[in-house]
Amino acid sequence: MNLPPTIQSFVLHFGEMGSRWGINRTVGQIYALLYVSSQPQCADQIVEALGISRSNVSMSLRELQAWNLVVMKHLPDDRRDFFTTPSDVWEIFRALAEERKKREVDPTLTVLRELLMETPRSDEERFAQARLAEMHGLIEQVTTWYDDVKLLDAERLASLLSLGSKVTKLLDAKDRIVSIGRRRKESGKP
Amino acid sequence: MNLPPTIQSFVLHFGEMGSRWGINRTVGQIYALLYVSSQPQCADQIVEALGISRSNVSMSLRELQAWNLVVMKHLPDDRRDFFTTPSDVWEIFRALAEERKKREVDPTLTVLRELLMETPRSDEERFAQARLAEMHGLIEQVTTWYDDVKLLDAERLASLLSLGSKVTKLLDAKDRIVSIGRRRKESGKP
DNA sequence: CAGTACTTTCAGGAATTACTGAAACTTCGG
């Protein structure tokens, strides 16, 4: 590996973190390299930069494509595939969230649904099912929220984020307004 | 392993998912078992239920404790340690989010900060640093939001979630109100 | 302070996952 120091540190760090992120070292390194490169890179350049085998690069690029974390580009009169990462970091964030949900959450949701269909055969199972129902409910709430929010454009997402928990102040304000309205209606009745 | 079918399926599923979640199979299985058990379990009961070695149970329970995903209990006149999961699923969710952030995000944030302090020695590095700055900015925005929101009580969190992207409607409403206010002020000036 | 009931540590073997190099495959220009 022969890279400028900043880039090298970043690439190595991503490689190490890779395992914690559910991708492997090579995939992490390649991603990092593409992310900080100003020009799209082809497989051989990656081999050169990271000092890993050609086939490993090939497989890792496939995996990155499966994650939608890299974009393939073609130069005129050049048959090689060149790769970059999406330039908008929010796009990257979205892609990551989407894939992780698909791999880490959806299968569990499916299993939970299946298990909740079964008829419990003992108190033990009845208790277990109640717990599963709780978990199912939570995951569903969170994923529904996520499905909803992921459709927002970058700008709104940013303003939502920067608002943080202050959202609840808005919520409280809304609740007050609603409850005033309700009180008016109710007081008219009896 | 000799468990009622529903519980067994759930335990096995969690075991398999474990690897995708950055914990190992045994840890996943133990967690699942504790989660659906109505009574706190001691190490030997877990050994019995899952058919794994005593020492493996011991190590895995340690790991779960490090993740704050299990609670240790003691019965009167019994020296054994008994374990359960926090009963509130939101508590569990929080613990998970917190630990994952600590392991998967914070180290990267640190590295990014360090690398951004260095003086770039080439155009390549200058470009790379700009990208790192973008990534740093995004992570910081998201984690700031998270730090803010995690302080909410369960009820508010739930209402926030169920609101989903409708929050932006509130936001729009707020923007309108603010801009009306501004217009009034401004029109008073010239 | 010895005995007991329980828990933890750790070295080494088992299982899993990642990486390589050779060979097979694809595609395109001539």
Add this chain to the structure above:
DNA sequence: CCGAAGTTTCAGTAATTCCTGAAAGTACTG
């Protein structure tokens, strides 16, 4: 249809991670 330039597959090996059983540790009881 051949050869060149590039990509992918895959079997075998290397590296890592996981699990076990034996031994050591800890702490309470009488």
